Amino acid sequence: MDVTEQSTKQAPLLQAEGVVKRYGGLAAVDGISFTVESGAIVGIAGPNGAGKTTLFDVVTGIVRADEGSITFAGEPIHKASVHHICQLGLARTFQLPSVFDTQTVAANVLAGAHFGHPHPWWSGLRTKRELLEATQRELSFAGLADRSAALAGPLAAFDKKRLMIASALASDPSLLFLDEPFGGLTPHEVDELMELLTAIRGRGITIVIIEHVMRALMALSDRVLIMNHGSKLFEGSPADVLADEEVVRVYLGRKGEQEADDASGQ
Numbered sequence: 001m002d003v004t005e006q007s008t009k010q011a012p013l014l015q016a017e018g019v020v021k022r023y024g025g026l027a028a029v030d031g032i033s034f035t036v037e038s039g040a041i042v043g044i045a046g047p048n049g050a051g052k053t054t055l056f057d058v059v060t061g062i063v064r065a066d067e068g069s070i071t072f073a074g075e076p077i078h079k080a081s082v083h084h085i086c087q088l089g090l091a092r093t094f095q096l097p098s099v100f101d102t103q104t105v106a107a108n109v110l111a112g113a114h115f116g117h118p119h120p121w122w123s124g125l126r127t128k129r130e131l132l133e134a135t136q137r138e139l140s141f142a143g144l145a146d147r148s149a150a151l152a153g154p155l156a157a158f159d160k161k162r163l164m165i166a167s168a169l170a171s172d173p174s175l176l177f178l179d180e181p182f183g184g185l186t187p188h189e190v191d192e193l194m195e196l197l198t199a200i201r202g203r204g205i206t207i208v209i210i211e212h213v214m215r216a217l218m219a220l221s222d223r224v225l226i227m228n229h230g231s232k233l234f235e236g237s238p239a240d241v242l243a244d245e246e247v248v249r250v251y252l253g254r255k256g257e258q259e260a261d262d263a264s265g266q
């Protein structure tokens with residue numbers, strides 16, 4: 001690599017080094033290091049309890065890492081607040097539907113827009129026009145414009161997933177973390193959501209997806225990271241992951257047996 005190449009090579013958008021999160025005696029995340037390049041879709045999979053959601057919680061500032069460092073967009077964030085991390089451009093959705101049930105769909109998305117805004121969102125009731133515009137834009141983008149006045153609580157599961165995504169997008173992220181966005185969807189909804197995520201990537205937003213629905217994860221991801229017991233079991237291309245004996249033994253094989261049991265009602 002010559003000097004010009006070195007100087008033009010971009011630092012990763014996100015870089016985590018030796019991240020540990022313990023709950024009592026359990027290391028839910030046990031020394032993970034990983035990077036996310038700008039523009040990529042990175043997939044994360046692994047058995048239940050592997051520490052995937054905890055890793056999201058640590059990176060997004062919901063819980064503090066016990067050890068390790070995390071850098072996002074050139075700034076250390078392992079001691080930063082949830083607000084600050086969101087305002088730097090990292091937004092997320094949650095594994096379980098997390099919407100403000102008693103608020104409208106539009107109010108939920110507006111809350112996301114406020115959350116990502118650098119001025120204190122609790123400082124008054126004044127709403128800037130750009131936040132209202134972001135709300136309308138993301139409602140339409142997620143296919144929810146016709147439900148903007150509906151209450152969020154009674155929405156169907158797929159609409160709640162899209163609402164979480166629209167709210168996250170309204171905060172204007174450069175990096176979007178999605179925790180099991182495909183879980184519980186019908187095959188047709190999976191296809192629709194895959195299209196939506198492809199369109200999000202088309203907007204230049206980098207994505208990290210935790211997912212057990214391998215059809216979607218494999219089709220979307222440039223790179224897949226498999227976690228087990230809080231550690232990285234494997235990292236590579238979707239094709240390499242499917243061919244890895246250890247991943248099949250620890251995760252994919254067990255998952256196949258579980259799905260067969262579920263299908264036969266056991």
Ligand SMILES: Nc1ncnc2c1ncn2[C@@H]1O[C@H](COP(=O)(O)OP(=O)(O)OP(=O)(O)O)[C@@H](O)[C@H]1O
Nearest residue numbers: 023026028046047048049050051052053054055095
């Ligand atoms: N707040 C908490 N307090 C105590 N233990 C926790 C807490 N959150 C997670 N854990 C434990 O940490 C481990 C990792 O949990 P986590 O939810 O990160 O797994 P996961 O990989 O997301 O699993 P799943 O695929 O089922 O969502 C589990 O053993 C879990 O019980």
Ligand SMILES: [Mg+2]
Nearest residue numbers: 052053054095
């Ligand atoms: Mg989880």
